[in-house]
Amino acid sequence: MKRTRMAEKGQRSLTFTAYAVTILFTVFSLVPVLWMVSSAFKSDKDIDAYPPKWIPQIPQSIRVTLDYSGLGPMERADYEKDAMEATWFPWMKNIRENIGEVRITGIRDGKMIFQAFMASSSFRAGQPSIVPSTLFTDQLMDRKLPMIREKKLSKFTWYGDGGGDVSDRKGVAESELSSRFADFYGSSEIVQGKVATIEEKQAWIRLFDSFISVNKIAMNAAGPLGFTKYFINSAIVTLSSVAIQLLLGGIGRLYARSSDHEQKVAVLLDYVFFWRRL
């Protein structure tokens, strides 16, 4: 026989109202939290986008191949400077775009001579000091290159004559961002290498670069511990406050636990030397 439960009059309406109001409030109260979490992964362009975007776009990995064939003799330092100009300058021009990383491959006479890499976390951390504006000159990178090396913002790997063979395909990916990079390289005389290819790929891992860049910026301000230092400061303040309140409150409670003079002295000694028993 099926068990039936008699519902009290008004119980169903109360239960329905309880669930409806609770769900409504919890959903609406989570909107700012979810918006904050979602925005933490977005690019500047997506944050200001209209209509508002909830789901962040996957950052792009821009892979540029620069051909130095036919150019005069260049030293390793010249290639490094050119690679940094090819990385930082077009990125700064497209700062609001969803760029996760830029990889530059330098080739000469069909052989790879260098590779350079920079992630968006390093760009965000270094941009205010390396490329504060979109005014680019050849002399700018002369001054900034030592800073880039010191802070290890970009990675430059030199192969020289030992580099592997590279296929001679040419082409620019069919996207607005790749076209803008190609336009920059074509119109600018700062970057000496000629664009062979520009590819775009999705870089999922770069979704989390905003957190890494915050830590890098914090390291510049707060020292090698970075963001951890702020957590440590908060922990010290919180634990000290709790400890002092426990101490002061506990002393008062100690007195309340004891009833006569001798016990109070014993309890006090007990507290001082064996505070765990509080």
Added chain:
Amino acid sequence: MTRITNIRWMPVLFLLPSVLCYLLFKYYPLLSMVRVSFFRYSIVNPPGKFIGLANYTEFLSSSTFWQAVSNTFVFFALYLGLTFWIPIVQALLLSDIRKANAFFRFMYQLPTIMPAVAGVLVWKWMYNPDYGLLNYWLQFFGLGPYMWLNDLNITKLAIVLPAVFAGNGISLLLYYSAIKSIPTEILEAAKVDGASPWRRMWTMLLPNIRFIIVIQFIAFMSGVLLAYDNIYVMTQGGPAGSTTVVSMLVVNTAFQQSRFGISGAMSLFMFFVIALLTVLQNKISAEKD
């Protein structure tokens, strides 16, 4: 001598550390503030020149101050009307939820773990008239777009709105705990007497948590009348001073104009206002008991 030996020194000894801390960190600044309020405070040569009640007459005759007082009480009314009763209702209804009760309690607490300033900044983002989330959603209902933080008519409401949906977590827990501590026997007796669930909620649960409501109201009152950080982050007191409250005026007078004497006088004024309201509120509660 006999009187001294008759004093029970042990309680004094045990309570002395906390009393000393309280005197040092609560009462000493308060008394210093009172003293400073009678001086034209000089940072170079403190406390400066004694001017008696001149600071008080100055701010009491200032239209800026009375505008700030008006704004403060408008905020108080808005917070009271829109936010104070919400955790009470939430707790009453939550006490009736059996399935997933712990889950909903956790969900209510989730917004409170967000830093307060970060939460306000997110709301400020959402209020953006060009790409904000709120105006985008309201257009589907044929409403807006609104200049949330630039329209004199709705800026105050925009500042209060975040508190409607978030920041109730701790209050909700207090009310919920109070509701759960009500003996079930009296609720069962009311049920046997024929009281419906709605009636039991209104006549049994709500009156039994009145004590907590009174305590929360006192904390709520001082918190709202002294509100500063969310207003500062949202509007910095604008537009056109429409959201400048007394606490903001005190900070600006002290740290932008370096007039610590008059800011101390304004602080003391608010202290007495809040103390008076607290006494009145306690008297009303006592009479009802």
